[in-house]
Amino acid sequence: MTGTTAGKGTGKPIERVEDERLLRGLGTYVDDLAMPGTLHAYFVRSVHANARITSIDVEQARRLRGVHAVWTGHDLGELNGPLPLLGPHPDLIAPRTQLPLAVDRVRYVGEAIVMVIADSRYRAEDAAELVEIHYEPLPAVVEFTDADRGMVHDDIADNVAAVVNQSRGDVDTALASAPHKLTLDLEIERSGGMPMEGRGVHAEWDRRTRRLHVSDSTQSHVAIRQGLSRILDLPLDQLEVVAPDVGGGFGTKIMLFYPEEVLVPLAAMRLEATVAWTEDRYEHFISANQERGQVHRATVGYDDDGKLLAVRTAFVHDTGAYIPYGIAVPAVTGTHLPGQYHVPNYEFTGQIVYTNKPPVSPYRGAGRPQGVFVMERLISAMAKSLGLEPSEVRCRNFIADDAFPYDTGLDLHDGSRAIYDSGRYAEGFQLAMRHADLTAFRARQKQHRSEGRFTGIGSATYVEGTGVGPYEGCTAALNPNGRIVVDVSVPSQGQGHATTFAQLAADVLHCDPANVVVRATSGGAGAVGHGTFGSRAAVMAGNAVAAAATNLRRQILATAAEFFECSAEDLSIDDGFVQVTGTGARLSLADLATGVNPIRYPAVPETSTPWTGASAPPIALAATEYFCNRQWVFGFGAHVAEVEVDIATGKTTLLNYVVVHDCGRVLNPLVVEGQVLGGLVQGIGGALLELFAFDATGQPTTTSFLNFRLPTIDDLPPLVLDEMQTPSPWNPLGIKGTGEAGIIPVAAAIAEAIEDALEPLGVSVARMPMTPERMRHLIATTTTQQKES
Structure with a gap:
């Protein structure tokens, strides 16, 4: 960008401009x-x-x-x-x-x-x-095993809507020759x-x-x-x-x-x-639609050092009474399950079945939490069988930094290939473990056990496919008042679009982000797109905003060059003015925008001449651009949970929590932090509290917040939040999405921590959420089984 000064927008922790209006009760919602x-x-x-x-x-x-x-x-x-x-x-x-x-x-x-x-x-x-x-x-078909009780749809005798299957390598041979094998039956139940x-x-x-x-x-x-x-x-x-x-x-x-x-x-x-x-x-x-609801039987083969040789999972996915989103959720589970680990031989088969429950569509995480839960439970079981720390087994299996782009050999549900663009998985996980200080925790745990307390630590990692296509558009315009108006098609539900997109435009146009107005258009005019979901807004709309702002900048400089009778290369934009390098001559963006209106002209120096002929500027200074991606981009993160379990009440209390996330180039650290923390809170609810339950006749038994408990501030532990920035090479801004990241590994990390805490009792965690009632039942059942054996 010849002739420009340093940008003033992205990368800074600017407070969200939306917050004051919303916190004062000045928002306008449908009911208003x-x-x-x-x-x-x-x-x-x-x-x-x-x-x-x-x-x-x-x-x-x-x-x-x-x-x-x-x-x-x-x-x-x-x-x-x-x-x-x-x-x-x-x-x-x-x-x-x-x-x-x-x-x-x-x-x-x-x-x-x-x-x-x-x-x-x-x-x-x-x-x-x-x-x-x-x-x-x-008769109601409520559980996966109820298919013989009745039919959800009269023409579908087995209640099967779809079967998804993909593989890479030779799983049969790898499992047959593996020095070690184990199989787990795992379940994550409905939430939303x-x-x-x-x-x-x-x-x-x-x-x-x-x-x-x-x-x-x-x-x-x-x-x-x-x-x-x-x-x-x-x-x-x-x-x-x-x-x-x-x-x-x-x-x-x-x-x-x-x-x-x-x-x-x-x-x-x-x-x-x-x-x-x-x-x-x-x-x-x-x-309202719900999600999660999967039962897996997963088998892993591995060697004496804990290196993964093969993974196979066969699972059943509850799609509810209808299947409006097709195979999206179970396909995401299957393609994301190996995640950040190098699994040379892998196969998943998912049977998608109808039940007499509300339909399923993606809920934050969209199939990824299920896959991460299964993979990390396998890693934990491998470590236990070998007498190793789970963190050590994870480090031995991460995809190497020099392996990118990494072709997983799997196809995503939209037909594109799951190819990881960039990452530093081992480094990110080790950073999280340094924050957690495993050695110090083991010393504390030893003291806790001598006091009759049950504390444990667990970790989990994940990759998140983001930037779902196919395209997103933006129109950027210069108003006669000098303000920049950015129109996008992605509505915000708390993601901070008005702040982040303003920063992006300000970075290109070298103005104060406060001088940029971001609007979600009706789709009736200007650029169009698809919406806010799948951690795609920053990747897709963000790159479109940058492209539109860049085009607008070219128009501004070309128009000002006509005005000043100089080359656009001799001009720069700074703080709402176009100025000629080295002369001190300048013109405000407001006057420039007014000048291109054919019925009004700004006051101009006597030496200037009117715009005429083929070089005449456009009537309005506005640019519409689209960004189209060819591949998803993959973020990464690592979570570490420290818990205490009260074996009398079954309550699990989070003592400490560590999050390290990598979403490529960070546009606004505060906005990213808010997204990650929000996802973490929802993940805690999904791991310990929230469950859509139904009786044998299909009647929902959780129909209010009296029995569907959400996490509150009292449920949140002391938190360490850190970040890495590994830019994606597959979009101009180097962005990876992060809207769903925070929720993805929480259940897996907490499950490992609970199992570690209850290791003296021999408890294994194979199902989430682990509510206090379920925890008491699990402890009692395990104790009874041990006595009988």
Whole structure:
């Protein structure tokens, strides 16, 4: 960048510009949009996990004063067809997606059957109580082993939706010849996101312009717009979709589509009105998508030194009643399971089965926590069998620094190859272990055991595939007031986009980040993209922002060169001014932007001449650019947990925790730290507290925060957070994503720490979450088994 001064944006711990507005309660969420006259929707949902609907009577509800419409699936006509299948894949055997409103059959408690639209939410709920639905209950398929009890879909006898399988090397031969082998049965149960703001949709139909405006608490409003246009048969130029402030997403709000996201806009169109729906917490527990839910049988072969020779896992993945995201989650599990270790021979086979539970779609981590849990449990078991520290076995198996790019031999679910771009895995793990000080802990542990205390230490490492494509766009423009406006298509749910993207643009344009305004567009104008998910926003949109800002900078310098009658090479931009090197002559960006407007001109020196002819500048200074990646980029991290287990109550307390993460070039350390810490907190919940439980009939037994406990500040231990920066060579900024990183290895690290703490009792941890009740049961069962043997 000839003629420029040092950038002022990226790499600095600038506080998030979004925070003050949100913390003062000045955010605007979907539920804030309803004005007097807005109609409100409510949904009558199934009370059975598996049942035939024999009759639906809505007449009394329709007669209730203040009710504008009561719809069943039959009232929707052709629009009540199966919702989209995301990511069709050859491995799908029998894909099934949900109807907006169930007609003849319900397949999980919470499935929508009837939509009520009334003057108020209260009136809509009153009308819903008047709806009479008669069912013929059927046996519920709840556990993986319940396939012989019944069928979730009548035409799928074995309830199998898909089978995924990949391998590299010769696993059979390697296992047969391995000096050591062991097999573990492992399970991670269902969990899911709990955003502060539930799902919500607000739709307004303008009868004069025939335009539909939708506000959706979603992570991908541009994709919602594209999909709604097709489903509702409404041209894109008549449809606008925005994501206002979104109070958390965590993958729960990346579903395309939930029934409500189609039905509320449809109601606005049909009734020519404004219609709103906001999910209450009970609805979230029974009808929002969930995740995790896998059972693995994993076998590892290794030599006398603890070097990995082969790994094979066969697992069952619970996809719930439908499979809206195809094979995404189980495929990510399988392709990420070997992770940062060199496993010369590897095979995974995942059977994806339907159950009578809410559908599965990616939740923060998206299949990676399951894979890391399995791999790190194998590493722990190997170490125990050889009498080694697990940390030593890990170090002996990391991919070497000089092995990059490292081809895993596996294909990701989007068809691209899983090739690791860069990394320093051993160095990162050793840094974490130095912070943890294993030698000092073992001395403390010895003292604790003499006091009757059960303390332990565990570690885990991971790689995270980030920067999911295929593209993301950005428009950067210079306003006449001198401010830079950056339009992107990735909405924020707490990721700090308004801060980080402003830093990127400021770095290119050499201005104060406070002079950059970042907006998430509606997708109706300017650059478009896909959304905020899969740790992709910084990689994809960040590089698009840098490219658009670079293009805008070229335009600014070219235009100013016309003004000053000099070469663009003689100009620089600094603090809102374009200046001529060595002369002191300068022009503000505001005056420059005004000057390109054909009806207004700034005050100019007498020596200047008007812009004329072919060299005339554009009417507006704006640039649109796209970034398209060819490969995912892979971040890395290492966690170390120190715990104490109370064997009387079963409670596990975290005493200390260490995190080392590597997400390539860091744009804003504070934002990255917030993402990592947020993921860590969710990981603690997933490891020790959070569980979606169901009884034998498929009824959810965790339907409020009374029995689905989230971690609080009291659950957080003293924390050491450190970073490394190994840039990716596969994008101009060297960025790797980190949005999901913090959650990925937590259950694995805590499981190893619990097992280490309870080593005197012979306890093995094979399942997560390890709630206090389960811990007591595990200790009692192990003790009984030891006595009997």
